[in-house]
Amino acid sequence: MSDLEQGVAVLERSGVARARPLVVALGGTLSAGSSTEKALRVALAGAAAAGADVEIISGAALDMPLYAWERKERTPAAAHLVATLRRADGVILGSPGYHGGISGLVKNALDYTEDMARDDWPYFHGRPVGAVATGAGWQGAVATLIALRGVVHALRGWNTPLGVAINTSERVFDAEGACVDAKIDAMLQAMGREVAQAARVRAMMLQADAPTP
Numbered sequence: 001m002s003d004l005e006q007g008v009a010v011l012e013r014s015g016v017a018r019a020r021p022l023v024v025a026l027g028g029t030l031s032a033g034s035s036t037e038k039a040l041r042v043a044l045a046g047a048a049a050a051g052a053d054v055e056i057i058s059g060a061a062l063d064m065p066l067y068a069w070e071r072k073e074r075t076p077a078a079a080h081l082v083a084t085l086r087r088a089d090g091v092i093l094g095s096p097g098y099h100g101g102i103s104g105l106v107k108n109a110l111d112y113t114e115d116m117a118r119d120d121w122p123y124f125h126g127r128p129v130g131a132v133a134t135g136a137g138w139q140g141a142v143a144t145l146i147a148l149r150g151v152v153h154a155l156r157g158w159n160t161p162l163g164v165a166i167n168t169s170e171r172v173f174d175a176e177g178a179c180v181d182a183k184i185d186a187m188l189q190a191m192g193r194e195v196a197q198a199a200r201v202r203a204m205m206l207q208a209d210a211p212t213p
């Protein structure tokens with residue numbers, strides 16, 4: 001039994017009902033065949049297998065204006081992003097490495113979390129966050145993974161112990177999105193599980209704290 005499962009068991013013994021956490025994946029590219037999106041979906045499958053409800057914000061859902069704090073109007077995609085992240089108990093981020101760092105598309109989406117700055121749970125506060133980065137080589141993938149984890153830190157989230165860097169110059173996913181590399185598949189699913197387990201503890205704590213109707 002992991003530490004987190006023990007935490008869940010302690011909460012259950014003290015009368016808190018087992019809650020179903022929501023894990024939200026955010027990232028990828030606008031392209032239909034995005035390997036980063038495929039990686040996020042495999043990680044989400046791990047989270048779902050560990051009992052989480054899952055949602056993904058990827059592809060066209062990332063297409064929103066450049067974030068500018070002085071502009072207060074929000075497109076439907078930007079409003080959906082913030083509303084979904086507010087409901088999230090756990091998050092999984094995914095970015096391709098573009099010129100040695102996070103893609104502008106993914107970073108722009110993350111900048112919209114500024115709308116959560118004054119929430120009771122600001123930004124990613126109290127939420128476990130997994131991260132996956134892809135690149136056409138190890139250097140870009142690893143540099144981008146480290147950059148993503150730095151953003152999670154700035155947004156007050158809890159980086160999971162496991163992060164996943166993927167070199168997509170090797171064959172990793174098939175056309176349907178299945179991961180054909182057994183080691184990467186296992187790592188992505190394990191990271192999804194880690195997020196789901198920590199997210200469950202958060203969901204149960206919120207439930208225990210909620211006023212009785």
Ligand SMILES: Cc1cc2nc3c(=O)[nH]c(=O)nc-3n(C[C@H](O)[C@H](O)[C@H](O)COP(=O)(O)O)c2cc1C
Nearest residue numbers: 034035036096097098099100134135136137140168
């Ligand atoms: C504009 C652009 C810049 C890129 N820069 C890098 C880079 O600096 N290092 C790297 O390893 N790969 C780089 N790549 C390759 C992508 O990171 C890699 O192909 C990634 O897996 C693409 O993700 P996707 O399949 O989700 O689109 C770049 C690709 C593009 C389109």
